[in-house]
Amino acid sequence: MPVLQRIPPTPAPSKDALGCAASKLDVNQEFEGGGLTFYRKSTGNEQFGNVSTPASDRGFLVGVALRGGHRRRILHGNHASTHDFDNGSIYIRDFTEDYRADLQGGFDFLLVEMSRAFIERVNDEKGGPRVSSLLPMNGQSDPVLGALAQVMTQVLDRPAETSSLFVDHVSLAIGTHLLSEYGAGATAGWGDTGGGRVLSRKLEVRAKDMLLAAMRDDSSIADIAEACNLSRSYFIKAFRQTVGTTPHRWLLEQRVQKAKEHLRVPGRSITEIALQCGFADQAHMTRVFASVVGVSPGAWRREHGI
Template sequence: MRQNPETNRVHLYVPAPRVQSISLNGPGEHPITVTRLRSDLEDSGMTTPHLVEDAFMISIQLRDYRGDIFLRGRKLAFNRQAAGMVLMYDYQREWSAHLRSAFDCVNIHVPRSALDAVVNDRHSGTVESLRFEPGEPEPDQTILGVVQALIPALNAPNEPNQLFLDHMGWSLGAHVVNSYAEVVHVKPAGRGHLARWQERRAKELIDANLANEISLGTLAAECGLSTSHFARAFRLTTGVPPYQWLLGRRLEQAQTFLRDEDLSIAQIADLCGFSDQSHLTRVFTRATGEPPAAWRRRQGA
């Protein structure tokens, strides 16, 4: 019987009572799925069989964890993974785990096709394998930083803008390739700025989609660039990545609308692409130091 592909993407094989998932547009528009799994049980038992596929799993613990790992039926020396440490798994190899303590982890499903897209973006071949030792945790501050940045998105999946999710997917894919991938003939990508017409076109598209979502791939295609080249060039040109530029423009638009007393804050949130009034309030307060209602009153004083 054919297995459900979600088995691996959202880790249905892990006995976890609390699960939160979010999908990132990874390199080449190949989705990278980030899932947080939690259990307070001291022994959750064994995982069930995963789907054998051409993908990898990156697992980072948010609290100290104990357990056993079996690779093709053989028990590894692993017995503990400290908070903040990273393990990697290859879904082409059959492995399982006995979860012997409570756990709070973030597992990232990365298809090989997403990593190949990073390599091909640099005019090279494919990822042959990743360099890691099964069952041996190691520190990785970049992966930890990406996970920490995504925790709010996991808690409120409707709030982050699509450009932010695209940025996180590309950042993660590029880091895995740079740090772990065994590849052949990788060429460094160019580091130029956007041409004036490309900068103008990208900003026009962002402004036209403040109330909607637009992907990094769409912006790159409109500028005639690969996605990663566009992301680097946009940041060099403007000083911020595309998702931050979009957020800044949404806040500027919100300030313009706040001067119109006929619009409610909930209406402004909708017009500016925020998921709801509370989302606008949190982002606005973090950026300006005061909530939208207070800012509006001060402008009218």
């Protein structure tokens, strides 16, 4: 008599921190910066299946669709709701609630995980009414978050080329927008006293010195603001009012000026100059240089007969 053998069941695909079967994803990226965690999840799989996460104290998750054609059926106890997502549509969910959803159609999402501590920090920096949570959303269009999500995809694609100063700016913009548009649980807060915000000469020098040091150690804007005894938001606004541009843009311009000095020296390779001036590589320097000067480093060097 033949012996029957027990065939073990095929193990279910492992799921990541957001409840996705990682093996089914075509793009699965993660980046932490500016107090937020960013993810990009993308697949062409029309029958992706379900996602689920148990309740936790992780805060909130904001999803921004980078393309249309996606539908999800969200299960709420004994009932369900179905939502369609176009390019720029968003959802917001609270991690304190169990989450289950069936995903239909391929998708491409930029996801932002926001802790309650980050919300409190934005409350402190923006002033005005304070909020304690975000309203749940599913499928609503938000062009502002859609545009910011596109910016963050570039960061996820090339994290080595991105400074923490830039990520701080984008993170603060995302946080401020979310709290302003979808904040809940408002309490009495404090408002802006008005008037111009400028840095004293001493603080301007200190801030610029630290930004220049960021060419080497990539100091965050929070560190610089703390050194000036200012909140991050106040520092950004005061720096722009004083200098005429944001800290990140000013730093890029200084790197370009330093690159010009090196480019004047015959025989120096652009790759070598890029690394010495704080750029990730030659391609990174070329993009920034062209955005500031209007031509590539090589073209600028030729124009000046070097």
